[in-house]
Amino acid sequence: MDRIVFLGTGGARNVMTSQVLSTGGFILEIKKTLLSVDPGPGAVLRAAQEKIDISRLDGVLISHRHLDHCGDVNVMIEAMTRGGFKKKGMVFAPRQALKDDPVVLNYLRNYVGNIQPIEGLKLYRCSDLEFKTSMPHKHGDAETYGFIFYGDDYTLSYIPDTGYFNKLSEFYRSDISIISTLMLRRNKNVDHLSVPDVISLIKEHKPRAAILTHFGMQIYKAGVDIVADKISQATGIKAIAAKDGLVINLKELLTSDS
Ligand SMILES: [Zn+2]
Incomplete structure (x- = not known):
């Protein structure tokens, strides 16, 4: 079964350090390939709670x-490689995260089958799952990419942190879109998507369903379901607020809307 399991739905400093929402990113299982995406703090704990064998x-x-987005990456690598006793798996990250100010510890790098620096607009493969990187996002000085994952007969996009820019919707056309919805209101000084940005984006790229996650404190306080309803009403497209521990069966989601 192709699915997403949310190990966390929180984002940004205040939510991460208070853990009012967990910040473990999500696990994707598509074409029998198991991938941990953006394992922030809490990913390993949450995976154990959700009984996912990492x-x-x-x-x-x-x-x-x-x-x-990467606080637990090293523990994830330990788990994936059984503490280095089984050299396997792949780690994909922007060059900046591997070289300039690395987030993957050197002593763990030999444990991994392959460490792959990613660049914009390229195709990559992890076991049977192919995915494409976006153009560089607008996210301060952090080299940031989003992704389109290719299922058997559908596409799934993941739009992580970015300020809004025109080309986003063109790239992210897909059947299902996971969107980092960090801020309630627009603030042009902050490179993050706000609710009005997400509404514009969904209206433009028209996914069949949108899954909202990576909520900041304002959205947490306003109520994530209330925000998702507002986005659904404004766009006419089903928007689901992810919850910590939520499991979404991707094919079921696509059949339930037709
Ligand atoms: Zn960020």
């Missing part, structure tokens, strides 16, 4: 080197 991971994928 020693089965085929890869770890990091969109950028901010802590709420």
